[in-house]
Amino acid sequence: MNASDVIDDTSRIPADLAPVIAALATVGRSLCRTIKRGPLGGALGAGVGENLGGDQQKALDVMADEAFAAELAATPVRYYASEEQDDVVEMNPDGRFALAIDPLDGSSNIDVNVSIGTIFSIFEAKPGDPLGSVLRPAHEQLAGGYIIYGPQTFLVVTFGAGVQSYLLDPDSGQWRLVEADLKVPEFSREFAINASNYRHWSPAIRAYIDDCLAGDTGPRDENYNMRWVASLVAETHRIISRGGIFLYPADERAGYERGRLRMVYECAPIAFLIEQAGGKATDGHDRIMAQTATELHGRTPFVFGSAVKVDRVTAYQDLPVEEVSALFGTRGLFRA
Ligand SMILES: O=P(O)(O)OC[C@H]1O[C@](O)(COP(=O)(O)O)[C@@H](O)[C@@H]1O
């Protein structure tokens, strides 16, 4: 399969990566069909087991993983690292690349007809070192991207020179370039966080959200809107389209000491995209792109979106604890 068989304009795709992107685009197109058929194609959201990360696997998680693995085996991908596999799998021994993937992101939304996605990250393979090929600084990624299966199906990708988006044309089955240089809008009054975890957050995260919730009666002096889709791809697509901020911080629940999201196949590729689109992505304080995963399924707190907003979260983390623990009315900094 050539990239030009599935994508109308391949001019921004590096030639050596084109077969890998073509494979992702081909499987994405067929998953789009499967998802659209929903229960007509079987119980896609049925529980079928548990992955090493401790998450329940749904039928579609496993189906997507198998479909990507099968198609990528015929490309120059040497190492395949998936959320759904315990270890990195060796594919093509002559391949140049290592690919990390969350085959199906937002699985809790499969049965409720809400947007879900696929997230991927590509590195140069280190021959003979499957794990070392993906446990490396996030800034060494060659490509990072996602496919969103929503009312429209998009492939959004960066190769380190801006962000391109391709829309799957339902009539022709071709992916068509619609944006050659996507940018995160700077201004927005939206934040995304799972507010049910409020009582488990650190004082700094609570203070940041308290100040958003206080709206024009608080130090920010303007009203905010909140969104939480529980699909990282959907939150990313909204933020790339109209700005805002996403937070999945560490919290005090057992197992959430480093938040929920996985560094290798969720946060690193989204951070790469967001930075290439002019936004910022941190662990709440430090740039994700400067960090190195230490475990295949390891987690990291994750904050990304419009640059000024992400910087503001970092500033809250730097405040003395007495300052963030005080009610906003008695807090000195950030008062309007
Ligand atoms: O249910 P929570 O705690 O709000 O978590 C939602 C997050 O979990 C995820 O669904 C995790 O992804 P998976 O579905 O790939 O496990 C993210 O897409 C989303 O941001």
Ligand SMILES: [Mg+2]
């Ligand atoms: Mg995920």
Ligand SMILES: [Mg+2]
């Ligand atoms: Mg997943």
